[in-house]
Amino acid sequence: MSKLMxxxxxxxxxxxxxxxxxxxxxAAAPFAGRYRLIDFTLSNMxxxxxxxxxxxxxxxxxxxxxxxxxxxxxxxxxRHGGLFILPPDWNDPTDISRGDLRHFHNNRxxxxxxxxxxxxxxxxxxxxxxxxxxxxxxxxxxxxxxxLITTSxxxxxxxxxxxxxxxxxxNGRVTNMTNDQNNHEVFSNAYIIKxxxxxxxxxxxxxxxxxxxxxxxxxxxxxxxNIRTFQYEGYSFFVNSVESFFRHxxxxxxxxxxxxxFFNNSYVKTKISNQPPVKYRHTSDVKDSLLxxxxxxxxxxxxxxIFRGVEVHKGAVIKNSIIMQRCxxxxxxxxxxxxxxxxxxxxxxxxxxxxxxxxxxxxxxKVI
Amino acid sequence: MKKKxxxxxxxxxxxxxxxxxxTKNLAKPAVPFGGKYRIIDFTLSNCxxxxxxxxxxxxxxxxxxxxxxxxxxxxxxxxxxxxxxxxLSPYTAKQGGSWYKGTADAIYQNIHYIDQYDPEYVxxxxxxxxYQMNYEHLLQHHEEKQSDATISVIEVPWEEASRFxxxxxxxxxxxxxxxxxxxxxxxxxxxxxxxxFNWKALRSYLVDDAEKDMSxxxxxxxxxxxxxxxxxxxxxxRFNGYWKDVGTIQSYxxxxxxxxxxxxSLSLNNKEWRTxxxxxxxxxxxxxxxxxVENSLINSGSWISGTVKSSILFExxxxxxxxxxxxxxxxxxVTVGKNCTINRAIIMENVVIPxxxxxxxxxxxxxxxxxxxxxEQLT
Numbered sequence: 117m118s119k120l121m122x123x124x125x126x127x128x129x130x131x132x133x134x135x136x137x138x139x140x141x142x143a144a145a146p147f148a149g150r151y152r153l154i155d156f157t158l159s160n161m162x163x164x165x166x167x168x169x170x171x172x173x174x175x176x177x178x179x180x181x182x183x184x185x186x187x188x189x190x191x192x193x194x195r196h197g198g199l200f201i202l203p204p205d206w207n208d209p210t211d212i213s214r215g216d217l218r219h220f221h222n223n224r225x226x227x228x229x230x231x232x233x234x235x236x237x238x239x240x241x242x243x244x245x246x247x248x249x250x251x252x253x254x255x256x257x258x259x260x261x262x263x264l265i266t267t268s269x270x271x272x273x274x275x276x277x278x279x280x281x282x283x284x285x286x287n288g289r290v291t292n293m294t295n296d297q298n299n300h301e302v303f304s305n306a307y308i309i310k311x312x313x314x315x316x317x318x319x320x321x322x323x324x325x326x327x328x329x330x331x332x333x334x335x336x337x338x339x340x341x342n343i344r345t346f347q348y349e350g351y352s353f354f355v356n357s358v359e360s361f362f363r364h365x366x367x368x369x370x371x372x373x374x375x376x377x378f379f380n381n382s383y384v385k386t387k388i389s390n391q392p393p394v395k396y397r398h399t400s401d402v403k404d405s406l407l408x409x410x411x412x413x414x415x416x417x418x419x420x421x422i423f424r425g426v427e428v429h430k431g432a433v434i435k436n437s438i439i440m441q442r443c444x445x446x447x448x449x450x451x452x453x454x455x456x457x458x459x460x461x462x463x464x465x466x467x468x469x470x471x472x473x474x475x476x477x478x479x480x481x482k483v484i
Numbered sequence: 485m486k487k488k489x490x491x492x493x494x495x496x497x498x499x500x501x502x503x504x505x506x507t508k509n510l511a512k513p514a515v516p517f518g519g520k521y522r523i524i525d526f527t528l529s530n531c532x533x534x535x536x537x538x539x540x541x542x543x544x545x546x547x548x549x550x551x552x553x554x555x556x557x558x559x560x561x562x563x564x565x566x567x568x569x570x571x572l573s574p575y576t577a578k579q580g581g582s583w584y585k586g587t588a589d590a591i592y593q594n595i596h597y598i599d600q601y602d603p604e605y606v607x608x609x610x611x612x613x614x615y616q617m618n619y620e621h622l623l624q625h626h627e628e629k630q631s632d633a634t635i636s637v638i639e640v641p642w643e644e645a646s647r648f649x650x651x652x653x654x655x656x657x658x659x660x661x662x663x664x665x666x667x668x669x670x671x672x673x674x675x676x677x678x679x680x681f682n683w684k685a686l687r688s689y690l691v692d693d694a695e696k697d698m699s700x701x702x703x704x705x706x707x708x709x710x711x712x713x714x715x716x717x718x719x720x721x722r723f724n725g726y727w728k729d730v731g732t733i734q735s736y737x738x739x740x741x742x743x744x745x746x747x748x749s750l751s752l753n754n755k756e757w758r759t760x761x762x763x764x765x766x767x768x769x770x771x772x773x774x775x776x777v778e779n780s781l782i783n784s785g786s787w788i789s790g791t792v793k794s795s796i797l798f799e800x801x802x803x804x805x806x807x808x809x810x811x812x813x814x815x816x817x818v819t820v821g822k823n824c825t826i827n828r829a830i831i832m833e834n835v836v837i838p839x840x841x842x843x844x845x846x847x848x849x850x851x852x853x854x855x856x857x858x859x860e861q862l863t
Contacts, residue, residue, distance in 0.1 A: 149768030150784075371772065374787075378767035388763040390559070392752035393519035393783040393797070403775055406768040409520075409784050412753060421768075 120252055120308065121232035122161040122169035124154065127216035128328065129239055131176065132357055135479040136457055140179035143240035145361070146440050146458070148368055148377075149421050150408040152183050153355060154240045155386045157306070161236060162190050163247035163382060168197035170226050172219040174204045183387050190385045200226060215327025220318045227311060235314055238306035242267075243364070244352035245381045251346035252308060260344040261313045262334055264290065265306040267348045272297055275353070275360035279303060280335075282345055290343035293335050304348065307334070313341065351376035362455065362475050365421045365438050369404050391424050399430050415445065423458075436472065454478070488567075488601040490623060490680075492536050493591055496524055496611035497544030497584055502732045505832065505853045511543065513611030514550035515736070516815050516833070518743050518752060518759075519781040519796045522553055523730060524611035525761045528569075532560040533757050534619035536607065538567040540597050542590045544574055544583060559760045572597060586701030592690040598683065606686055608679040608703065614739050615727040616750050616757050617678070625721045626680045632716040633685070633708070635659065636678035638723050648674035649704050651720050659718040662708050673720055676727055679703060685716065726750035734850040737830060740796050740813050744779055752781075766799050774805045790820070804839070812845070829854055838862075 124143070131137035133145050143154040154171075161169050169192060173180060180201070186192075187199025206222045213221040220227075227235070234255065236248060248265070255263040266282050281299035283292040293303065307330075317333035326332035334341070351373065355361050367373045378384065391410030396402065400413040407413070410425035415432035425442040428434060432445045437454040445451065446464040453470035457480040462468070466484065470476030478484065500512025507515060513524035524541075531539050539562060543550055556562075557569030572594050574583050584590035591598075591608065598606060605626065607619055617636070626634040637651055645666070652661040652671045663669065689707050693699050699706045711718060726749045730736040742748060752759055766785025771777060776791040785800035790807035797803075797814045804822035813830045820826065821839035828845025831837065831854045841862060845852040 369770075371770075374767075374770055383765040383767065385765050388765070390758060390760050390763060392759070393781040394769060395753065396777045396780045396782065396792075397746075398779050400778065402771050402777055404773045405771050407771070408768040410753075 118234060118256060119230075119232035120164060120166050120234045120236050120248075121227075121230045121311075122164075122166040123235055123237045124157055124161075124169065124171045124240060125216055125219070125237055125329075126171065126173045126240060127219060129241060129356075133361055134358055135477040136358075136361075136455065137176070138479060139176060141173060141176045142356075143173070144177075144180040144183055145355075146423060147243075147355065147361070148365060149406045149423055151384060151386045152180075153243070154180065154183075155384055156243045156245065157238050157240050158184075158190055158192075159385045160244065160246055160248060161238070162192065162385065164236065164249055164252065166236065167192070167194060168200070168226075168230055168232070170200040170202055170223065172202055172216065172223070174219070177201070177203050185387070189388045197230070202226070212325070213322045214325060216329050217318060217321050217327060220314075220329065221322060224315075224318075227315065230311075233311050234308055235311050236306065236308050237314075238304075241354050241356045242304040242306060242352065243355055243377075244304075244348060244350055245377055245384055246348060246350055246352075247381070248306075248308070251348075254346050255308045255344070258344050259342065261310050261341040262290075262343040263308045264343065264345045265304045265308075265348055266301050266345045267304055267352050269300050269302050272300075273360070275356050276302055278356070279305075279354065284345065288344060290338060290345060292338060301345070301347065304352070305330075309334070350380065358455075358475065358477070359473060362438065362472070366419070366436065366472075368406060368421070369419055374406070389424060400428075438475075457481075460484070488538060488603040490536060490538075490605040490607055490619075491598055491601050491603040491683075492531050492539045492607040492609060492619075493594070493598070494524075494527060494531075494539055494541045494609050494611050495587055495590060496541050496550060497547075497590060498610070498612055499545040500612065500731070503730075503736060504733060505855055506733070506736065506830070507546075508855075509546060510549040511545045511547055512730075514553055515730075516798055517614065517730070517736075518740060519783045519798055521759060521761045522550075523614065524550070524554070525559075525759055526614050526616065527609055527611050528554070528557075528560045528562070529757075529759045530609075530615070530617050530619060532562065532760065534617075536619055537562065537564060538601055538603075539569045540572045540594060541569060541611070542572050542584065542594070544590070547571075547573065553762055555762070559762050561760075567601075570597065586699075586706075587703045588690060588693055588699075588707050589701035591686075592694045592701070595687060595690065598687075603683050606681050606683045608681065610677050612731070613676065613727060613729050614750070615676075615723075616725060616754070616759070617723060617727075619678075619680075622678070622680055622721050625719070629657075629719040630717065631680075631719045632682050633711055633718045634680045634721050635708070635718070636676045636723050637673040637720045638676055638727050639672050640674045642669070642672050645669035645672045645674065651675055653720050657720045657722065659712065659720055662704070662712060664704060673722070675704065676723060677704075677729075679708075685711070724749075732850070733830070733853060737813065737828075737851040741794070741811065743781060743796065744794060764799055772805070775803075790822075790824075812851075828852065832856075835859055 192199040280293045280303040394411045401416040404419045407422045408424040414430040415428040417434045420437045423441045429447045432449045435452045441458045444461040448465040450467040455477045459481045461483045496513040500507040562569035650663040728739045769786040772789040775788045782797040783799040789805040790803040798816040800817045802819045806823040815833040820837045824841045828851045
């Protein structure tokens with residue numbers, strides 16, 4: 117059986133979450149009560165029995181490194197292989213590479229050392245709970261150079277605008293990647309590629325001073341490469357803006373969505389913490405909400421996502437909001453359509469309201 | 485190897501007969517507790533929080549789940565290269581082997597484990613009590629009194645004193661007598677089963693005791709009385725916090741319910757004294773529009789559509805709509821159907837309660853324990 121190695125390439129993911137990404141990269145943004153966005157991709161790789169995963173990151177990665185640690189919580193703390201977080205430490209004086217090719221060029225060893233013959237490359241913004249076993253099997257069976265993981269969308273939402281669409285011929289071979297909004301087969305930004313093809317494309321891109329492996333390496337060689345697609349049928353979505361971040365957190369409050377994302381496959385892995393169960397006190401009233409462990413609740417919460425260790429005091433009301441780790445909401449506070457980043461404290465009696473389209477965001481560690 | 489100040493020996497081999505069904509397939513220290521923990525987590529967390537990093541865990545009765553839970557001690561930061569946590573099960577050797585015949589015998593058979601560290605003191609604790617205690621304070625007390633043995637005690641109500649091992653002391657807490665379950669107690673200081681010994685002294689008493697055929701090889705019955713008889717310096721250490729021996733179904737249920745109280749010295753949310761446990765990767769808990777939850781602890785992965793009052797719910801519990809859970813403890817992965825009423829019950833792991841079931845523990849002397857067979861009889 118051929119082996120697969122993993123790569124999470126964050127180079128082209130800009131910081132899209134306003135205040136939430138002032139001090140962290142998008143991949144490290146908290147999501148769904150106890151996760152970071154990158155947990156989904158990373159867990160999917162681990163579920164595919166990938167035992168070596170590299171992460172290309174060049175900015176605001178402190179929070180990401182803190183979250184991932186040794187990779188042990190994803191079972192990636194290993195004698196051989198495991199997790200490689202590769203921030204830019206580039207010392208090659210002859211280096212002429214650009215864009216994400218700089219990562220590939222300067223981390224060639226990662227690919228050369230591995231016995232794997234195929235590489236799964238992914239970003240962090242495609243959220244699903246799956247394994248890529250079937251996709252990999254199909255990749256091997258068809259002998260494709262590249263297998264693009266795609267998904268078929270029901271309707272065009274704002275988060276789909278920038279996603280590439282895939283065109284195929286009658287044999288299923290990819291003929292073009294476009295921005296055609298009428299084409300509903302959307303590329304997930306995850307693909308499996310033969311390692312030697314990858315290395316060739318990297319060399320070629322660098323030689324021609326190109327700066328984007330997917331667009332200039334894979335896409336421009338569509339006619340020369342055998343590119344196939346694997347369509348993922350399960351529940352999935354993209355998080356690439358404040359609007360989609362908010363909407364998809366809120367979507368998880370629908371029983372079907374919650375079930376489909378979390379219970380249809382083995383559990384999504386994230387950093388283990390050590391929090392006690394949620395404590396609901398006598399005056400609490402909680403409905404239609406997700407809560408992570410460590411919270412102590414005296415107040416009213418509806419339609420909200422509450423992260424680990426949040427305190428909601430008596431008489432406080434939280435509606436349609438996302439409250440991140442260790443926030444303290446004091447007595448009589450009223451919050452609606454609000455996103456509070458970690459460690460925010462809202463002092464007694466205040467009222468904050470945003471709109472579902474434009475939630476009110478409070479940055480980390482503010483005391484208001 | 486460097487001499488160690490203190491090695492902890494944690495007795496975790498007990499069967500806990502009086503816990504009935506709860507300990508049918510697992511050791512008492514491994515019984516689920518507090519919505520997320522197992523009983524032994526409190527003692528192991530005490531070790532970590534007290535700076536004790538060498539812990540021998542003595543196992544015997546039905547140890548599989550206990551061993552799996554403890555593993556190499558990682559949740560308690562006891563996965564260390566030279567010290568850390570070691571599971572000490574009964575073994576055979578050249579001269580034969582035997583089960584642990586009592587608490588003292590369990591330590592005796594592991595003298596070679598303790599000797600490796602050449603410790604000044606040995607802390608003997610057990611894995612079936614719920615409390616948060618800094619053993620460093622006990623150790624300091626022991627050193628100050630230049631004691632050979634120090635026993636941690638807690639004041640119990642006089643009327644209950646005859647159920648405990650009572651220590652009679654002078655005003656300076658020096659122990660002159662040990663009374664096991666006295667009819668007419670002279671003191672209300674009960675032994676908590678937590679001892680510190682000078683290792684040299686204890687070692688010789690263990691060796692002597694092992695040679696006595698008539699001995700029960702028990703700390704309370706044999707070792708402590710023998711040391712008192714020979715006039716060893718023995719002091720009591722007064723502990724003022726919350727402490728509970730969860731020996732019976734009733735006390736197990738009470739100790740769980742105590743976690744819902746606010747004014748105890750014991751708190752799971754105390755950031756200065758964390759209670760560590762093996763952690764899981766279940767998604768956040770989900771409360772539906774129909775959910776009503778009051779005065780309860782609920783762990784991750786749970787999906788609540790009904791009403792939950794004054795109850796403890798472990799991970800991955802489902803409570804269907806129209807159901808009412810009150811003063812109950814639901815162990816991991818319990819599913820409660822629709823329109824059920826459950827009062828004062830302890831429902832064991834993985835049990836599925838069908839729709840419209842009524843279980844009322846108030847019909848019984850103590851909270852009722854529900855397993856799969858009980859449910860089969862219902863239907």
